[in-house]
Amino acid sequence: MSAKDRSKEGSMKAITANRLRDGEVVFLGEGGRWVESFAEAALFQRSEADAVLADAKATAEREQFGVDIYAFEVVEEDGVPVPATMRERIRTAGPTVRLDLGKQAA
Amino acid sequence: MPLIENGRIGEDAWSFIPDGEPVPNDRPVIISFERWQAERDSFEGRNARLGVRLKSGTLAGAIAADLDRFSLVALEFPKFRDGRGFSTARELRERYGYTGEIRAVGHVIPDQYLFLVRTGFTSVEAPEGTNPDSWANALKEITIAFQPSLDDTAPLSLLRRKLKVG
Amino acid sequence: MNHIAPGARAGIYHYDEIDRQFVAERVEQFRKQVERRLSGELTEEEFKPVRLMNGLYLQLHAYMLRIAVPYGVMSATQLRKLAEIGRRYDRGYGHFTTRQNLQYNWIKLEDTPAILHELAEVDMHALQTSGNCVRNVTTDPFVGAARDEVVDGRVYAEILRQWTTMHPEFTYLPRKFKIAISGAESDRAAVRIHDVGLLARRNDKGEAGFSFYVGGGLGRSPFVGKLVREWVAEEDFVAYLEAILRVYNQYGRRDNIYKARIKILVHELGLEKFTQEVEEEFARLRGPKYRLDPEIVEGVRQHFAPPPFEEPPDHSEALERAKASDPAFANWLAVNVAEHKAPGYAIATISLKPAGGIPGDATCDQMDLVADLAERHSFGELRVTHVQNLVLAHVKKDELYDLWKQLDAAELGSANAGLIGDIIACPGLDYCALANARSIPLAQAISARFADPVRQRTIGELGIKISGCINACGHHHVGAIGILGVDKKGTEYYQITVGGDPTLTTEIGDILGPAVTETEAVDAIEAIVDVYLANRTGEGERFIDTLRRVGHAPFKERIYAAD
Ligand code: HEM
Ligand code: SF4
Numbered sequence: 018m019s020a021k022d023r024s025k026e027g028s029m030k031a032i033t034a035n036r037l038r039d040g041e042v043v044f045l046g047e048g049g050r051w052v053e054s055f056a057e058a059a060l061f062q063r064s065e066a067d068a069v070l071a072d073a074k075a076t077a078e079r080e081q082f083g084v085d086i087y088a089f090e091v092v093e094e095d096g097v098p099v100p101a102t103m104r105e106r107i108r109t110a111g112p113t114v115r116l117d118l119g120k121q122a123a
Numbered sequence: 124m125p126l127i128e129n130g131r132i133g134e135d136a137w138s139f140i141p142d143g144e145p146v147p148n149d150r151p152v153i154i155s156f157e158r159w160q161a162e163r164d165s166f167e168g169r170n171a172r173l174g175v176r177l178k179s180g181t182l183a184g185a186i187a188a189d190l191d192r193f194s195l196v197a198l199e200f201p202k203f204r205d206g207r208g209f210s211t212a213r214e215l216r217e218r219y220g221y222t223g224e225i226r227a228v229g230h231v232i233p234d235q236y237l238f239l240v241r242t243g244f245t246s247v248e249a250p251e252g253t254n255p256d257s258w259a260n261a262l263k264e265i266t267i268a269f270q271p272s273l274d275d276t277a278p279l280s281l282l283r284r285k286l287k288v289g
Numbered sequence: 290m291n292h293i294a295p296g297a298r299a300g301i302y303h304y305d306e307i308d309r310q311f312v313a314e315r316v317e318q319f320r321k322q323v324e325r326r327l328s329g330e331l332t333e334e335e336f337k338p339v340r341l342m343n344g345l346y347l348q349l350h351a352y353m354l355r356i357a358v359p360y361g362v363m364s365a366t367q368l369r370k371l372a373e374i375g376r377r378y379d380r381g382y383g384h385f386t387t388r389q390n391l392q393y394n395w396i397k398l399e400d401t402p403a404i405l406h407e408l409a410e411v412d413m414h415a416l417q418t419s420g421n422c423v424r425n426v427t428t429d430p431f432v433g434a435a436r437d438e439v440v441d442g443r444v445y446a447e448i449l450r451q452w453t454t455m456h457p458e459f460t461y462l463p464r465k466f467k468i469a470i471s472g473a474e475s476d477r478a479a480v481r482i483h484d485v486g487l488l489a490r491r492n493d494k495g496e497a498g499f500s501f502y503v504g505g506g507l508g509r510s511p512f513v514g515k516l517v518r519e520w521v522a523e524e525d526f527v528a529y530l531e532a533i534l535r536v537y538n539q540y541g542r543r544d545n546i547y548k549a550r551i552k553i554l555v556h557e558l559g560l561e562k563f564t565q566e567v568e569e570e571f572a573r574l575r576g577p578k579y580r581l582d583p584e585i586v587e588g589v590r591q592h593f594a595p596p597p598f599e600e601p602p603d604h605s606e607a608l609e610r611a612k613a614s615d616p617a618f619a620n621w622l623a624v625n626v627a628e629h630k631a632p633g634y635a636i637a638t639i640s641l642k643p644a645g646g647i648p649g650d651a652t653c654d655q656m657d658l659v660a661d662l663a664e665r666h667s668f669g670e671l672r673v674t675h676v677q678n679l680v681l682a683h684v685k686k687d688e689l690y691d692l693w694k695q696l697d698a699a700e701l702g703s704a705n706a707g708l709i710g711d712i713i714a715c716p717g718l719d720y721c722a723l724a725n726a727r728s729i730p731l732a733q734a735i736s737a738r739f740a741d742p743v744r745q746r747t748i749g750e751l752g753i754k755i756s757g758c759i760n761a762c763g764h765h766h767v768g769a770i771g772i773l774g775v776d777k778k779g780t781e782y783y784q785i786t787v788g789g790d791p792t793l794t795t796e797i798g799d800i801l802g803p804a805v806t807e808t809e810a811v812d813a814i815e816a817i818v819d820v821y822l823a824n825r826t827g828e829g830e831r832f833i834d835t836l837r838r839v840g841h842a843p844f845k846e847r848i849y850a851a852d
Contacts, residue, residue: 040351206461
């Protein structure tokens with residue numbers, strides 16, 4: 018199921034971290050793979066998010082891959098899943114005062 | 124648990140006896156400060172060496188009057204970030220003239236080893252599986268100091284200079 | 290133009306072999322620590338304090354590296370290196386902070402050892418710019434140049450830099466520890482909002498000594514530093530601080546991060562008991578071991594010998610002509626230029642606050658330009674101020690016009706030092722992992738609204754300070770107008786305070802009313818300014834004075850009238 022389809026099921030969560038070696042914001046994608054773009058992030062039901070998070074944390078810490086791993090709320094806007102809070106929107110895009118920087122610039 | 128002394132893993136002659144368990148008379152043991160307070164009379168006439176273990180909130184002044192009874196004072200670091208032990212050790216040495224062993228126990232990391240030595244600790248109880256190289260390195264990698272250490276008295280020791288430890 | 294020999298720059302502490310070796314060892318140490326982290330030998334929990342002590346934070350988008358600019362003074366060569374690092378390892382800019390440091394926002398952990406290595410080439414590092422240790426000591430950005438200077442704060446700041454560097458006892462304090470020194474009659478270092486604030490003074494015999502203010506700080510519970518001792522003689526300077534730190538290290542709270550600063554200890558023990566503890570410790574420490582030998586002081590002072598000033602006439606014809614012919618320059622001169630103690634020289638503030646810009650940000654090209662200008666006009670030396678501007682401290686009056694034209698061409702010529710456009714803003718939610726709201730967009734909107742330099746001058750001295758959360762990195766509590774970003778159910782709101790004062794007459798501002806939205810905030814600031822202009826007795830009455838005279842009521846009425 019793509020991110021889009023899943024988000025219709027109501028309040029969803031995505032899982033994020035900063036990559037240890039360079040600090041890049043990453044998201045847990047399909048199949049436990051970490052991706053750099055929110056568009057490729059896997060979305061989880063609230064009920065399943067905790068278990069996935071615990072698992073992702075354990076793996077990422079064991080493999081020295083990521084730090085500050087947590088889940089955040091995702092809502093749907095105009096049919097597109099977007100992070101619920103300004104904080105996570107800024108993390109997925111980049112600083113609002115420098116549109117030439119961060120993921121939004123790519 | 125491995126004992127670190129002079130930058131190496133050393134032999135530990137001491138054992139910590141938890142409160143409530145009988146204290147052997149024939150070998151060096153460490154007891155808690157709380158037990159010492161409650162049962163001090165029972166240690167009258169003891170020949171084997173005695174050590175005392177202080178929680179990080181217990182400051183040097185609490186044990187000052189009894190220091191001649193102990194060949195070892197163990198200072199507990201509940202978390203390595205809790206740096207009270209550095210001041211306690213320093214006070215034991217500088218203020219109360221304690222010359223016995225001061226041991227760091229609990230959670231300390233190799234990155235703190237040089238600071239421990241410079242504030243008067245003589246040994247460290249490191250966690251199981253610790254990397255001995257990291258401890259050895261910690262005494263060698265920085266050779267400059269900017270403050271007086273325990274043995275300096277000259278005012279010039281306030282200036283940055285080469286360090287003589289390790 | 291005043292060139293001096295390379296390697297003998299004015300006002301910069303020169304590293305010798307010992308300093309160099311130390312920094313090189315620290316870089317090597319950190320390189321190994323990074324390796325141990327990447328290999329898993331160090332957990333994140335164990336690595337975090339270690340990286341913090343090397344100035345490395347994890348922020349929203351990447352790691353943030355904070356470079357120490359000891360007491361805010363650096364050389365042109367050092368600034369050029371910062372520009373070079375910004376280009377190579379970051380995204381072409383840096384952010385100057387209220388702690389007189391520089392931050393890069395897009396750093397990779399794996400690059401940091403190399404960056405620190407490059408910094409070491411120009412005698413710089415990122416040590417103790419973070420973590421629960423004694424941080425970079427700050428001082429008056431006009432130090433060594435100001436006409437009202439009594440004692441040169443750099444000398445004692447450098448002594449403190451040395452004494453606090455890897456202090457074995459005070460590197461795992463309950464919380465961070467910030468010291469500021471001011472040696473002039475007016476306090477340009479905000480000493481009373483620091484953990485320890487030092488006022489360097491002279492007694493009747495001309496000897497230097499210090500008043501110690503302890504327990505200042507902003508954050509969740511703001512406190513103004515309290516006078517713990519009126520006079521500490523120079524030779525006891527280190528001993529007294531050692532005593533304060535030891536009391537703090539032993540008794541400071543460690544159970545709650547929000548109560549761990551020394552301000553809470555002073556508050557909970559009470560000034561009297563705290564002072565007594567410190568005095569007892571001090572009485573014991575006092576003695577040969579901790580005595581600050583005058584020879585040591587003299588040795589350090591040599592590093593800060595005045596630059597080879599020429600003796601131009603104090604009155605500059607060239608300057609007068611330029612002033613008469615170019616009103617924009619005349620305006621900058623009136624606002625951004627301060628009196629120098631050497632005749633014929635002046636102190637120029639370079640504003641990093643263009644209207645609508647990001648406060649404190651400088652591009653690497655701008656850094657290179659400022660480095661060139663510092664070399665050409667100010668003995669190769671410059672300063673970072675605690676309001677996020679730069680200062681060229683020793684500019685010949687004859688050369689001011691030339692300087693300004695070059696600054697202006699690079700968007701560095703704003704005439705707003707100390708005015709409403711000179712806004713302090715923390716990084717806020719655009720960068721900071723702890724933020725509740727964005728700070729920068731609001732600063733941009735306000736400075737754009739008040740872009741007109743004539744209007745700014747008419748309004749006069751008025752500091753706006755913005756923080757994106759209660760940690761108060763933007764010093765909002767002591768802004769004449771302070772703004773705190775808060776989060777209300779996922780929307781950014783801003784709480785306005787008025788009446789704060791960062792100078793010796795320190796005051797914490799009062800909240801004016803309920804928090805407002807960003808757009809409302811800009812309008813509210815304008816309304817506050819209008820009420821001030823309507824009420825002031827004349828141009829000579831500053832905003833803060835009018836406010837103290839008329840109280841909050843007229844301001845509140847105007848802003849909250851509609852609801
Ligand atoms: C973006 C990353 C930053 C983070 C994570 C951060 C974090 C913090 C925190 C947690 C505190 C409160 C500490 C306490 O009260 O115990 C604090 C205080 C402070 N920060 Fe920052 N800060 C950041 C950036 C800055 C910047 C850019 C500046 C300068 C413009 C700055 C200047 C200060 C100052 C002056 C204080 C002291 C306020 C006081 O006296 O309580 N910080 N910071
Ligand atoms: S005040 Fe808050 S939002 Fe601003 S930089 Fe400090 S911690 Fe971040």
